Amino acid sequence: MNAHICGIGWVTGAGFGWGKQGGDCSFSDLPLPHLTRKDVFPEPNQRFGRMSDYTKLGLAAITFTLRDADLETWVEKRPIGVVASTRLGCLATDLEYHRTVLLNGGGLASPNLFAYTLANCFLGDAAIQFGLTGSSVAINETDVDGLGAIKMALEDLAMGEADTMLAGICDLDVPDAFVDSISLRPGALFLALTTAPPSIPGGYGTVSLTEDGGLIHNGIKTNSLTGLVLAVLAGRTAVQPTQHNTTLDSPE
Amino acid sequence: MREVCICAAHAVTGLGPDLESLWRGVMAGESAIRPLTRFATGRYLTGNASWIEGLETKNGRSGIFALLDQLLDGFGPVPANAALITASTKGCVDTMELLQAGLPGNPAEIPMENLLHHLSARFGLTSPGININAACASSTIAVARAASQIAAGRSEAVVVVCMDLVSEFVFSGFSALQALSAEVCRPFDRNRNGLTLGEGGAALLLMSREQAVRKGLPVLGIVAGWGAANDATHITAPARDGCGLIQSVRQALKRADIEPEQVAAISAHGTATVYNDQMELTAFRTLFGERCIPMHSIKGAIGHTLGAAGGIEIALGLKCLESGQLPPTVGMLEPEESGEGFLSRSAQPINGHYFLSTNSGFGGVNAALILRREEM
Numbered sequence: 001m002n003a004h005i006c007g008i009g010w011v012t013g014a015g016f017g018w019g020k021q022g023g024d025c026s027f028s029d030l031p032l033p034h035l036t037r038k039d040v041f042p043e044p045n046q047r048f049g050r051m052s053d054y055t056k057l058g059l060a061a062i063t064f065t066l067r068d069a070d071l072e073t074w075v076e077k078r079p080i081g082v083v084a085s086t087r088l089g090c091l092a093t094d095l096e097y098h099r100t101v102l103l104n105g106g107g108l109a110s111p112n113l114f115a116y117t118l119a120n121c122f123l124g125d126a127a128i129q130f131g132l133t134g135s136s137v138a139i140n141e142t143d144v145d146g147l148g149a150i151k152m153a154l155e156d157l158a159m160g161e162a163d164t165m166l167a168g169i170c171d172l173d174v175p176d177a178f179v180d181s182i183s184l185r186p187g188a189l190f191l192a193l194t195t196a197p198p199s200i201p202g203g204y205g206t207v208s209l210t211e212d213g214g215l216i217h218n219g220i221k222t223n224s225l226t227g228l229v230l231a232v233l234a235g236r237t238a239v240q241p242t243q244h245n246t247t248l249d250s251p252e
Numbered sequence: 253m254r255e256v257c258i259c260a261a262h263a264v265t266g267l268g269p270d271l272e273s274l275w276r277g278v279m280a281g282e283s284a285i286r287p288l289t290r291f292a293t294g295r296y297l298t299g300n301a302s303w304i305e306g307l308e309t310k311n312g313r314s315g316i317f318a319l320l321d322q323l324l325d326g327f328g329p330v331p332a333n334a335a336l337i338t339a340s341t342k343g344c345v346d347t348m349e350l351l352q353a354g355l356p357g358n359p360a361e362i363p364m365e366n367l368l369h370h371l372s373a374r375f376g377l378t379s380p381g382i383n384i385n386a387a388c389a390s391s392t393i394a395v396a397r398a399a400s401q402i403a404a405g406r407s408e409a410v411v412v413v414c415m416d417l418v419s420e421f422v423f424s425g426f427s428a429l430q431a432l433s434a435e436v437c438r439p440f441d442r443n444r445n446g447l448t449l450g451e452g453g454a455a456l457l458l459m460s461r462e463q464a465v466r467k468g469l470p471v472l473g474i475v476a477g478w479g480a481a482n483d484a485t486h487i488t489a490p491a492r493d494g495c496g497l498i499q500s501v502r503q504a505l506k507r508a509d510i511e512p513e514q515v516a517a518i519s520a521h522g523t524a525t526v527y528n529d530q531m532e533l534t535a536f537r538t539l540f541g542e543r544c545i546p547m548h549s550i551k552g553a554i555g556h557t558l559g560a561a562g563g564i565e566i567a568l569g570l571k572c573l574e575s576g577q578l579p580p581t582v583g584m585l586e587p588e589e590s591g592e593g594f595l596s597r598s599a600q601p602i603n604g605h606y607f608l609s610t611n612s613g614f615g616g617v618n619a620a621l622i623l624r625r626e627e628m
Binding site: 077079087088089091094095097098099101102104105106107109110111114115116117118119120121123124125127128131132133134135136137138139140141142143148152155156158159161177178180181182213 | 292294295296341342345348349351352353358359360362363364365368369372380381382383384385386387393397400401403404406420421423424425426427428429430480481482483484485486487488495496499503614615616617619
């Protein structure tokens, strides 16, 4: 089964954005940007300021992806599922929360921070923000190619669990106390995948699973998330002039 | 779609080191909930939990490894071609506590991939593993994922390992949220006042019918259907109308190709918080009408084991189908009015072939799994 990629959004140390906005996505060792509400939502958002940094990171990347896929606005809840792969999850929030536990024998433990000490918590915020009622799970994996969440989303689409899935990765910078034992390139990136062909020309191509569990983008096997993102955004560059001309020639 | 069989099931809980001791304990109405000695609880709402001897950190090593030793020493061999799926919300959280307190511990234990590598090596598996983190529905979704992989022909066998510890980290958090009962939890009781935490693990071996036959393994039950949904309402509270749970169960019924009337018993999440239990009763009334299906919760017997809860409840569900009996809801004294006829302080007979097991959790997560009795 081929799934169509209809959106891509990211936050990395090099910046944040989404496919149709232009720009490239590159994961780097640079620290992640400090996201404000205005970076993510044009309108006031009462909840964003209270969220953990991990949740802000994941929610921002999901927001940009849905914006890119023209799925940001909604009226009724939608059965869109989300799979997010993470190595450290909410470890930074865990450490922050646990410091409140160490004070006064636990008597000052913060309930607000505790609510964000699950790796899937940002998916709950995304579900509320965008009315997403499909299955939402965070995963940890042993594969190092970064493609686990996308493969899982493709499996869900093939099984008919949903018609549209968001899949990607989300990790904050490694906390200082762990930099000697854990290394990763921080950031968040999501793709929107759908079984429905795009209604207008363009898009980012298709992805599918091979029988041995590999991933194919536009007929070419890809071995890493980085490679897939490069190919997806390169495809965007190729189709942009056509889309642009179509818009200019439109009677509207 | 291929048929998905469960060929081995094991559980370690506060009621004992195996599934048999859990079964005997819950059928006898016993509870493993008692005062905790692992850490000081004086500043928390309660000092009670269902806990297992010997799971303290030792020499800077997480107690989760001792839990896995207890769990897997009693679990049979796993085919080398099996995939590995784990379910845990906090994994080696006790190691993080050690490090935060300035005590010796290995930071490399903390990423969940470490546990996956540990288990892969222990089972002798070659394929990659994944851990599912979907709060208190983690292991239900893990078993659903395993079933989906087998049904679609992507795996011949999947071993699912579910685990979580009682840690001060989690204990303090639920206390801060005012979610802990000061006594022993009373699921679905009209005077329930919060949950009691527990720890434990479950291991399940799922296989295609073809591989189970080839290996000559017993079939304990069939995974007939599954579903998962987010209620998109609140981070820590369930949707009052049960919309996410209803959607999950309807998906599971559709996947199993059965009508609601064919569900013979329910293992509910039943945490004993006011809102969770009411949400579940609302959802089940919507799904099943006035028909009184035997329903229970085991949280009063073994506490809320978080990411392991669904796995333990599915393992117990296999025993229920085998024996044709649903254990009592331990801790419940007087059922919530809307649960009358569903719930009992005594064991109830199961008259039918399909068993529904559900869980819900933080982040709006809901999951449902339908087991079918193996035809004799």
